[in-house]
Amino acid sequence: MQELVRGFMRNARMLVKDEDKGGEIHVVHKTEYPFSEWKLKTLGEKEGLDLVSEIEFCLNHYPGYSNKRGSRGYNDSSFPVGKSSTFIFKKQFFY
Numbered sequence: 339m340q341e342l343v344r345g346f347m348r349n350a351r352m353l354v355k356d357e358d359k360g361g362e363i364h365v366v367h368k369t370e371y372p373f374s375e376w377k378l379k380t381l382g383e384k385e386g387l388d389l390v391s392e393i394e395f396c397l398n399h400y401p402g403y404s405n406k407r408g409s410r411g412y413n414d415s416s417f418p419v420g421k422s423s424t425f426i427f428k429k430q431f432f433y
């Protein structure tokens with residue numbers, strides 16, 4: 339699954355134009371073990387991104403939000419969000 343996130347970061351980085359110094363890439367991810375072991379900051383750095391902020395994810399800020407599982411035959415079922423953060427990355431311009 340980390341490869342999926344790295345692929346997203348790699349492709350998102352290409353979509354941020356070099357002249358767009360304000361462009362950001364947001365990734366929402368669980369922060370409790372074992373997900374904390376994913377080291378999103380390091381994954382981003384390997385794809386030419388700098389972590390500029392980490393904000394606690396508040397489900398009530400997203401009315402109508404409904405998470406879904408993405409594999410193993412449970413694609414339409416929800417799961418507990420748990421402790422999560424929004425990780426905000428910016429493109430490294432000297433990558």
